[in-house]
Amino acid sequence: MSEVKSIAHPNFAxxxxxxxxxxxxxxxxxxSISITIDTLSSTxxxxxxxxxxxxxxxxxxxxxxxxxQILPTxxxxxxxxxxxxxxxxxxxxxxxxxxxxxxxxxxxxxxxIAYNRLFDLNLEFDTLMKASILGSGSAPRSLLGGxxxxxxxxxxxxxxxxxxxxxxxxxxxxxxxxxxxSISSREGMEISRRTSxxxxxxxxxxxxxxxxxxxAISEKNINNLGKIAEENCFRMHxxxxxxxxxxxxxxxxxxxxxDEIKKIRSSGIDLFFTxxxxxxxxxxxxxxxxxxxxKKLAGKPYIIDLLEANIGSGAxxxxxx
Ligand code: PMV
Numbered sequence: 652m653s654e655v656k657s658i659a660h661p662n663f664a665x666x667x668x669x670x671x672x673x674x675x676x677x678x679x680x681x682x683s684i685s686i687t688i689d690t691l692s693s694t695x696x697x698x699x700x701x702x703x704x705x706x707x708x709x710x711x712x713x714x715x716x717x718x719x720q721i722l723p724t725x726x727x728x729x730x731x732x733x734x735x736x737x738x739x740x741x742x743x744x745x746x747x748x749x750x751x752x753x754x755x756x757x758x759x760x761x762x763x764i765a766y767n768r769l770f771d772l773n774l775e776f777d778t779l780m781k782a783s784i785l786g787s788g789s790a791p792r793s794l795l796g797g798x799x800x801x802x803x804x805x806x807x808x809x810x811x812x813x814x815x816x817x818x819x820x821x822x823x824x825x826x827x828x829x830x831x832x833s834i835s836s837r838e839g840m841e842i843s844r845r846t847s848x849x850x851x852x853x854x855x856x857x858x859x860x861x862x863x864x865x866x867a868i869s870e871k872n873i874n875n876l877g878k879i880a881e882e883n884c885f886r887m888h889x890x891x892x893x894x895x896x897x898x899x900x901x902x903x904x905x906x907x908x909x910d911e912i913k914k915i916r917s918s919g920i921d922l923f924f925t926x927x928x929x930x931x932x933x934x935x936x937x938x939x940x941x942x943x944x945x946k947k948l949a950g951k952p953y954i955i956d957l958l959e960a961n962i963g964s965g966a967x968x969x970x971x972x
Contacts, residue, residue: 654698655769659761659966661746661753662687662792662799663822663925663933665880666864669836669887670844670854672803677723677784677837680844681857682803684812684864685792686935688822689963691746693757697765700737708740710758711748723785724759725766731778732770746958747829751900751929753793755836759786760793760966768968780809788836796964798868800861815962818871821941823934825912825948826956827904836928839891839898846895853890856883873937877923880935884925904953905930915947 662685672680700707706725708715718725725738740762748754763782767774774782776794783790784807791809792799798813834842844850860883867876891898905926912924912934922936922944936944938961945957 654696655765656694656696656969657761657765657768657966658692658694658969659757659764659793660687660689660796660963661691661693661757662789663753663927664789664792665876665925665935666857666860666883667887667927668788668801668803669890670840670850671788674841676781677786677788678807679784679788679801679803681854682861683789683792683801684861684868685789685799685801686820686822687793687796687799687815687963687965688960689815690960691744691752691757691824691958693742693744693754693761694969695758695761695765696741697762697769698739699734699769700739703737704735705737706740707737708742710742711744720755721759721762721786724763724782727782727785728763728766728770728772731774732766732772734770738766738769747826749831749835750826750829751832751927751931752824753789753927755787756789756793757966759783759790762786763790764794764966764968777808780807794966797962800865803857812865812868815964818868818962819938820873820935820962821938822960822962823936823941823944823948824958824960825908825932825934825954826958827908827930827932827953828902829955832900832929834898839894839928842896842898843890843894847890847893849886849890849893853886856886873921873923873935877921877935880923880925888926900928900930901926902930905932907953908932908951911948911951915944920944
């Protein structure tokens with residue numbers, strides 16, 4: 652086949668990864684739990700560059716001159732496929748790129764899946780996971796749908812804990828600023844690992860946070876899950892803040908948004924929120940409450956857009972010709 656097209660969705664971590672065990676293999680120093688999101692998606696089209704060894708990558712129709720993010724993954728896969736040619740890769744996102752919405756996770760997961768099919772590699776999940784991690788430590792989570800755990804340690808593994816339909820929560824994404832972040836997660840994590848006085852405590856708290864989140868998920872208890880997810884999220888942002896130089900992805904609009912969300916919660920609606928390496932706020936709620944929550948947030952001057960998603964499925968091939 653000449654071109655393969657794949658799709659993958661971003662995933663939002665409820666128990667977060669911020670810090671690497673090893674920079675070369677890009678492996679996370681801690682375990683994480685995420686949900687894959689359905690309406691936001693990254694699409695990758697890949698074909699062989701039959702004319703040369705050059706890799707040509709366009710992202711949202713723009714030629715990329717810095718291939719740093721995809722090269723480790725491509726090199727790893729090229730070794731397996733014994734490919735001596737370059738690849739022509741066209742990636743696009745239907746949501747803001749590099750704005751704290753996990754576009755690198757979905758982008759890399761879709762690339763890995765597409766490459767695997769283009770070269771007919773039939774790789775085992777473990778190899779797809781390793782190829783994905785090289786591009787983004789959170790990308791393996793986007794290979795899978797539903798609730799996903801990425802276990803760190805000597806034996807890294809990634810698995811689904813719940814199917815998308817097992818607990819059909821809704822995610823409302825409050826976009827407060829869609830500009831690209833000034834500091835990448837990769838860079839930020841290294842700064843935090845080296846300099847934050849809270850980094851060790853952050854690492855040490857991971858096991859307990861994972862346990863608490865796992866039991867809240869198995870009981871489908873949104874309030875217990877929300878409590879630990881918010882604690883974990885703020886702890887990560889404290890690690891960032893106490894880094895040298897200080898890293899801050901939360902702006903004034905994010906804070907106003909959080910205040911309003913807390914107000915909505917005090918009015919009796921079960922929900923929780925999380926924030927990643929960008930100023931957007933993601934609300935997780937029961938599906939039946941989504942319209943009321945969106946109504947309460949509509950027209951707020953600090954929210955430039957409200958996106959809605961459900962729990963989605965994993966990376967997949969959509970067509971090939
Ligand atoms: O995988 P990266 O390099 O995009 O880092 C993800 C970092 C966070 O989104 C802040 C946390 C997480 O676990 O997704």
